[in-house]
Amino acid sequence: xxxxxxxTEQLGIKAKLQDYSLLIKFRLTFTVVLSSIFGYLIGYSGxxxxxxxxxxxxxGFLVVASSNGLNQIIEKDFxxxxxxxxxRPLAQNRMGVGEAAxxxxxxxxxxxxxxxxxxxxxxxxxxxxxxxxxxxxxxPLKRYSSIAVYIGAIPGAIPPLLGWVAATGRxxxxxxxxxxxxxxxxxxxxxxxxxxxxxxxxxxxxxLLPLKSGRSKSTAIIIVIASAxxxxxxxxxxxxxxxxxxxxxxxxxxxxxxxxxxxxxxxxLSIKDAKTLMFASILYNPFVLVxxxxxxx
Numbered sequence: 001x002x003x004x005x006x007x008t009e010q011l012g013i014k015a016k017l018q019d020y021s022l023l024i025k026f027r028l029t030f031t032v033v034l035s036s037i038f039g040y041l042i043g044y045s046g047x048x049x050x051x052x053x054x055x056x057x058x059x060g061f062l063v064v065a066s067s068n069g070l071n072q073i074i075e076k077d078f079x080x081x082x083x084x085x086x087x088r089p090l091a092q093n094r095m096g097v098g099e100a101a102x103x104x105x106x107x108x109x110x111x112x113x114x115x116x117x118x119x120x121x122x123x124x125x126x127x128x129x130x131x132x133x134x135x136x137x138x139x140p141l142k143r144y145s146s147i148a149v150y151i152g153a154i155p156g157a158i159p160p161l162l163g164w165v166a167a168t169g170r171x172x173x174x175x176x177x178x179x180x181x182x183x184x185x186x187x188x189x190x191x192x193x194x195x196x197x198x199x200x201x202x203x204x205x206x207x208l209l210p211l212k213s214g215r216s217k218s219t220a221i222i223i224v225i226a227s228a229x230x231x232x233x234x235x236x237x238x239x240x241x242x243x244x245x246x247x248x249x250x251x252x253x254x255x256x257x258x259x260x261x262x263x264x265x266x267x268x269l270s271i272k273d274a275k276t277l278m279f280a281s282i283l284y285n286p287f288v289l290v291x292x293x294x295x296x297x
Contacts, residue, residue: 023100024069032159036163039164042292045168055118055119056162056163059110059113063131066131069104070136071135072089074140078204078206079091082201082203084200112128127162133152134155149194154183156183157182157186161175161176161179161182185284188223188258189282191223192265192281196274196278221266227255228262231255234254254287
């Protein structure tokens with residue numbers, strides 16, 4: 001009986017941990033923090049501070065986790081309507097709103113403290129801006145206007161900027177370019193996701209494709225334009241001596257490939273090509289950061 005009780009308790013702990021992983025969207029949170037780390041490594045000079053890097057990693061993770069949890073608290077009644085999100089702990093009432101709110105409050109406060117205390121005030125301010133704009137502006141706006149994607153691109157572009165500012169203690173043209181690349185990249189990325197999941201999003205009343213026409217030629221051409229904007233942006237790091245000619249070539253090739261995928265979607269209007277663009281965009285972001293980091297080294 002005792003052995004069975006212990007096993008049941010262990011299963012309960014495992015299930016609770018899995019629910020918290022779903023609450024904070026662990027994989028997404030990890031990838032967001034990774035882009036902050038790349039921004040830090042691209043920006044730092046001299047001897048690497050492991051204390052700062054740990055603070056950025058843990059603090060950034062906690063702030064993003066808090067943002068994602070708050071997102072699910074606000075969307076609790078809508079997550080249950082969509083196949084993609086129906087198994088989230090709040091949607092299924094496996095976790096109470098109070099419990100989630102306390103968790104998000106604690107993680108958010110600790111995360112911001114780590115950013116401000118061990119890094120600098122700018123890092124903490126960017127963390128606050130990211131949390132507020134994502135959880136309290138982008139999240140509720142999703143059900144009312146496709147403008148939400150433009151708002152959501154702001155907190156989505158902050159991580160590499162935050163990393164740079166954490167490393168240097170200042171804003172600069174290079175920091176702005178890191179922000180700009182990630183900001184523009186999000187449009188083909190998120191619109192490809194919205195194309196694939198449009199039917200599911202409509203169940204909850206979300207409007208994430210740029211036009212009311214939905215999966216149309218007009219919508220697709222906007223995705224092509226957003227992808228093509230990354231081509232001239234690829235030259236900017238070289239123009240301010242942030243990187244060398246090799247990065248221009250590689251980033252331009254990557255942007256051309258992404259644009260080609262968007263053009264394929266425009267021609268076919270198929271979910272298959274939208275998925276291809278989505279996966280290409282997922283690879284594009286770390287590709288850019290790795291190229292800029294290697295070029296610096």
